[in-house]
Amino acid sequence: MLKQVHRAYNFNAGPSALPLPVLQKAQEELVDFRGSGMSVMELSHRSALYEEVHNEAISLLKELYGIPEEYHVLFLQGGASLQFSMVPMNFLPADKKAGYVMTGAWAEKALAEAKLIGEVFEAASTKEEAYRRIPQFDELKYEAGTAYLHLTSNNTIYGTQWTDFPDTGDVPLIADMSSDILCKPVDVSKFALIYAGAQKNLGPSGVTVVILRPDMLERASKNLPTMLRYATHVKNNSLYNTPPTFGIYMLGEVLKWVKTMGGTRELERLNREKANLIYDAIDNSNGFYRGHAEPGSRSLMNITFRLQSEELEKKFLADAKKEGFVGLNGHRSVGGCRASAYNAVPREACQALRDFMIRFQTENA
Known part of the structure; x- marks a missing residue:
């Protein structure tokens, strides 16, 4: 029998609230997952039972977010903060520049990390207005040969959010969607790469989702440590090393809840x-x-x-x-x-x- 517990009015910015039905199901399955006699945390990540959990989560995310079938869905670690480095490591070559749209503190952090890797520029900024608004599309300034354009879809500190996204043509559009992924429908095909820490809308902290258009792998640097190459994780279905199995299980349960919600x-x-x-x-x-x-x-x-x-x-x-x-x-x-x-x-x-x-x-x- 599930213990009745008091639930706070949880407005934490992250880690944040999880759906009560998901928590209750995890409580029920915690000790004996699907008759295995083990917790999902104890399963081998090479086992058929865990791979079922893993692949179901990928399939559900593709279905619910309208992700084109050919796109890769990865479950990584290190949070969005590691993606601030992995993105330019993989996609910012020495002969190009990357554009960053400045809408808040997390965009600033992403830009600062990219500066350590290569040449970057501010494609637009509302910093002088205390980040009270999102730039208009006609304020975005970048050239056709730009390595990629990076934006932060929702700005947790300042409370601003993109209502729509620009069509950038041949310039790959990359977005940090950590704090608003799955809050509304999005045309994923506009993006070359989306990344999101799970701890706002997807599950507990410890999992980072990456949604990657396949052609980006052709642009990616090959001269990187193994774990910092997106190709490594694509080739191994995010199972090159031990993934955060419990977090991915919880993410999958949150996605099931999203489906039941409509x-x-x-x-x-x-x-x-x-x-x-x-x-x-x-x-x-x-x-x-x-x-x-x-x-x-x-x-x-x-x-x-x-x-x-x-x-x-x-x-x-x-x-x-x-x-x-x-x-x-x-x-x-x-x-x-x-x-x-x-x-x-x-x-x-x-x-x-x-x-x-x-x-x-x-x-x-």
Whole structure:
């Protein structure tokens, strides 16, 4: 029998909320996975039973995200932070430059790592505007021979998100989608490579998903350590070395949950509804709450806002904690408040936060 546990209103930016049905199923299967007499964590990654889990997760991700059949899906380790290095190591040759669109701290980190590998440039930036918006397509400046154009699809710290993506022609488009993958349908065929840490929308921390267009392997450097070559992981179906098996199992269970929820189209509808509950509380507060992102660039996943003073923000966060809300502090680099309403955060949590925000305003205006 499953133990009944208290569930917090979890707005953590990552690792973040997981679907309760997934956690409950993992609890049921933890000791004896599918009659094996072992936990999935104890299975050999070379066993038929684990390979079934592994390949099912790949198949489900392709189905749910509309990934073209020929694309490769990899399960790697090292987080998005390792991808900041692997991307230029593989795809930034000495005779080319790579363009980076600057929309926040994670784009800055990706650019800094690429600078260690080769020549890079800022294809656009909204830094001077405190990263309050996403650049317009006509602001993107890059040449036809650019090695690749890199963007961050959702910016957790500043609460901005791309609503659509540019068609870059022969220039490969690469995206860090760590914090909004699967939150809505995306035309994956626009991208040469997508990478995403799992700990926001896909599962627990420890797994990094890479979605790779096959022709990119022809462009990739061959003069790299084995584990840093995408070709190594493609050739071995992400089983060159021991993968994070439990994390991949959990990722697969999250994908099954996404399917039962109606897929990415239904999740987008729910995510808009959830985010709008909180944005409406901000917009109707007569300035008591101030959103950071411009309306046209607002994130569905990370709602960032300030109050009228740091003192009031501290009181807001302290009172919210007493009410059972977790993870509402803004990132340490910018302060303020942030509600991360990822796929697994239920509508009830967003409604409860909205009600608390209105009540707090009434009591402290």
